[in-house]
Amino acid sequence: MPTPNQTPRRVVVTGLGATTPVGGTAPETWEAILAGRSGVRTLTQDWVAEHELPVTFAGQLHTSTDQVLTKVEIRRNDPSGQYALVAAREAWADAGSPEVEPERLGVAIGSGIGGVWTLLDQWENLRTRGPRRVFPLTVPMLMPNGPAAAVSLDLTARAGAHCPVSACASGAEGMGLALNMIRNGRADVMVCGGTEAAIHALPIAAFASMTALSNRNDDPAAASRPYDIDRDGFVMGEGAGIMVLESEEHALARGARIYAEIAGVGMSSDAYHITAGEPEGAGAARAMEEAVRDAGLTMRDVVHINAHATSTPVGDLAETKAIRRAFGDHADDIAVTATKSMTGHLLGAAGALEAVLTVLALHERTVPATINLDNKDPQIDLDVVTGGPRRLASGDLAAVNNSFGFGGVNVALAFRSHG
Structure with a gap:
């Protein structure tokens, strides 16, 4: 453990993995994001019509x-576990x-909801076929x-296997926890x-019931429009984003390729409302x-912020106010992007995926x-990158990734270029 007078160890990113709505790997995802391709499409499963869902895309x-895991691995892991394994191995x-x-290798992988497919499938088994099934x-x-x-288990990691559960900030909180575990000497990797x-039908119905989802059933690819x-609301997404720190x-010492430094984490809570963020963005700014x-x-x-920016009328404005509150006039000079416009909102994986994209x-x-930013809200007074990717200047650069979750949770990660 570092002593009070000892400088905390610097922590770097050496591996990236992702499986997302726009790509099966981190490079595929990055290429699709740079090309501006949406991964949102109409759901074709029978259960959509069976339950008469008001939102029919994701x-x-x-x-x-x-295509990646064995039949046994698929059988023994909820889809959320499968996604994590795919991205972690990559x-x-x-x-x-x-x-x-x-003993020097640890894991910190968050999830906002967990194994909802397993829970509800096995409840149906119990209800229709009995406890022995x-x-x-x-x-x-x-x-x-x-x-x-x-x-x-897959990597024989014994320094800890942690799972922050903080709604849509879970993945980012997992990365912050990992950063501090290395800094504090609990792990090297x-x-x-x-x-x-x-x-799944239940989360879709529940989010739709609270009018949180976009209802653009006739144009799914344009529905997520931060x-x-x-x-008119966010679009559900699924997948995983994983880093090796x-x-x-x-x-x-081992001559690793270094993508960037994960340099800081900030966390706060609004204590304002169970689902709505504090409207002036005070907690997010902190x-x-x-x-x-x-x-x-x-x-x-x-110089860059990958914003939480879920495409909700209230949330996007509150985050804008938070950025202005935190950065003042310098906010004019920050290139802001909202990649949920292409991937949808991956809930507990959102912050992790967007951290991967921030590093890249x-x-x-x-x-x-x-x-999908056709008519910018005049209240959004930020420099939002549109029309194609934007090159950043040379030299040492820093970026922030924002993640906010139900319960009033706010997590921000700070990254800087390395080398």
């Missing part, structure tokens, strides 16, 4: 897990499968920490992020300020554009 996974391989003692692995498959446990597989004057000294301060940066160092934006010095 950002479904681009690549089925049966990230681990991308990092070069580092040699590390199991309930699958023996139901409990480890439905528990939210099931994906973290599965990845821990962490596999972290978020996963979610909640495109900052647009005609935005290492202490800088560990990464340099999270951003804390992340930048924790990173040893100034607010003027930040720094590494490639390119900010993706927001799509």
Whole structure:
């Protein structure tokens, strides 16, 4: 553990993995995001019509897990666990499968909802076929920490297998936890992020009932439209985003390729409303300020924000106010993007995926554009990137990724370029 006078260890990103509505891997996802392709489409499953769902589209996974996992792995893991395994294995391989003692390797993978498919499928088994037909692995498959446990077992990670559950901030909180575990000496390497597989009739019906979802059934690809004057709700998505983090000294010692430094994390809670964020963005602003301060940066160092920006009328405006509150006039100089316009909202995996995209934006010095922004809300006084990717300047750059969740949870991650 670092002493009070000891500088915390720097932590770097050496591996990236993702399975998303727009790509089966992190590179495929990044390429689709830069091209401005939407992964939102009409749902064709029988249960959509069976339950007469008012919303009939979502950002479904681009690549089925049966192309990557074995039949046994699929049988023994809820889809949320499957997604985590796919993305974690990709990230681990991308990092070069580092040699590390199991006791120095940890996992922190969040999920906002957990194994909803397992829970409801096995309830149906119980109801229609009796208790003897309930699958023996139901409990480890439905528990939210099931994906973290599965990845821990897969990689023999013994420094900890943690699962933050903080709604749509879960994945980002997992990355913040991983950052601090390495800083505090609990681990040298962490596999972290978020996963979610909640495109199911019940969550869709529940979100629609609270009028949180867009109802553009006739034009799914244009439904997620952050900052647009005609935005009418978020679009559900699914998938996982995973990073491999290492202490800088560990990464340099083995000659690892370093994408960026994860430099700071900020967390706060609104204590305002169970679902609505504080409308003036005070808590969200505090999270951003804390992340930048924790990173040893100034607010003027930040050149890019991957915003939470879910495409809800109230939420997008509150985050805009938060960015203005945190950055002041410097907000005019920050390139903002809203990648949920293409992927939809991955709930507990959203912040993790968007952190992966933030790292790639720094590494490639390119900010993706927001799509479906046809008529910008005049109250959104931010420099939102549209019309195509934007190149960033050379030199040392810093970026922030925002994630906010039901319960008033706010998480901001600060990244900086490396080398």
